[in-house]
Amino acid sequence: MYIPFLAQSATPVATATQETTPVQAVADTVSGEVEQATSILSRIFTPFLNGLPSLIFALIFLLIGLFLVKQIMRIVRHAFERANMDRIMSSFLRSVIKIVLYIILFVIVLSLLDVPMDSIVAVIASAGVAVALALKDSLSNLAGGFIVLFSKPLKAGDTVEINGTIGKVEAINILYTRIITPDNTAVYVPNGVVAGNKIINYTDKERRRVDLLFGISYEDDIDHARQVMLQVCEKAPEALQDPVPEVFVSAHDDSAVTLRLQVWVKSENYWALHYRLLEDVKKAFDAAGISIPYPQMDVHVPAVNSKDSSK
Template sequence: MTDTTITETIVTETAPQIGEVITEEAEHVSSVLTTFLDFLKGILPSLGFAVLTFVCGILLTRALMKAVRKGLDNKRIDRTASSFLQSLIQVALYVLVTIITLSVLKVPMTSIITVIGTMGLAIGLALQNSLSNVAGGFILLFSKPLKVGDFVNLGGVTGTVERIEILQTMLKTPDGLTIFIPNGNISGSTIINYNETPERRLDLNFGISYDDDSEKAKKLILDIIENHPHALQTPEPLVRIGELGDSAVILDVYVWTTHANYNTLKYDLNELVKKSFDENGISFPYPQTDVHINHVK
């Protein structure tokens, strides 16, 4: 049997089988496409309505948030609580819009609840730190150790509280930086609120030479404090020798002032004391070391 005859025989025998396979696959693909198209035809009206519902829900949420802000402002609620409540309400409204959109797509409510519960558990495990920040936000809101506008020190960061949100608190530092601190860190750290009391003590140190008259230096400082408009006379200012240093006698100066005038008084006293000491012959000594050399014969 020649090669041509063999080839013709193989083609003749396998051609019907190949044709059957192609036909079956074509029918299967056609069935899948038909099913998918029927599915799309069924959900397209719902899908379009769901998209419309979602968009309207977002727009309505924004309008409601404007009304909430206006209402909270009219009620003169504390700015800290107002900012936190706005964030909380906004998140709740977005969740509600999402649930409504899923229900429009005819997703069973039991399935939605199950999914939300499962997602809540997964998110809770994955975002433990974020949840602690939310809890920290509630602690800050109800215990009120600070509020918007307060000048505070939070874990070593000093600044004015600009905003308190669900997860974080925003500070504006004196040099113009904006710092975001997680609420969980704040609730678990030391909070120094300089606005809790209207008055604050300013502590300064001045070093004078051992050859200078310390009583004269103290009197000069007290005169400056007495004549300064921002220095309070009650409680009484204190100027005493606080330390006998290696190169200088250290004078401790304690004077009270209002929180608003703290930095002004600090800079003024430094400048006025320097000027007064220069005019009265009192020096600020440099660090020095005496070296004694013994000649051994």
């Protein structure tokens, strides 16, 4: 009975061996897939892991650089304020300095990431050419803004005439100069036009001279008319008495003797005095019996001969 026991016990051992074979095959397959995936991920992330220290350092440098740019701009602003620089020029220069600092910081960060400088320079040069072609008018206005701000033919608050537009300068921006006309209309004149055209600044000087022409009849007394006009100037609160007002004979026109009145005034009171004198001189002439003649034409008709008329 001992022998059959041995024979009977051998059969289950063989069955167990057969049942573990598929499990082992699945395990081997899974192991192979895992190794393959690990190899792929390793090839993908190995360069990233190798460059991670540079990336972290570049990120830290970027944060420090942004902080330094902010501090530099604060120092520049305080320096401009201590130098009593014009507000518009100060704002313009600070904008340009900030842009330049950001470009420098961007280039340094790219160099820390081992980006070839030749590529950076090529990209910046290509971008510069593309931007120059696309924004040539804006670049002209930008250059005009530099010229206007540094040569200072005008400033905020001045009353100017530019390319036919008359008004008060409200602001000089990077690309445009904003002018407010007497009827409170905002006109934006490109800085390229401002720099390339004649600029008439009416308030650049503290004083201006009002020149007005008045015609009197040939029968009127010139000295009397001159005295009346000077008395009007003495009563005008805006008129300056130093230099003293003057009246000259300007022309002998067809219908009148033209008198030129010259009166000095502070620049901000120019138009107030201009309109006051036009009205007050007319009233004074009427009160003094001095006429302002209309244009006249004498027509002479020759006498018609009676014999010719009978024909």
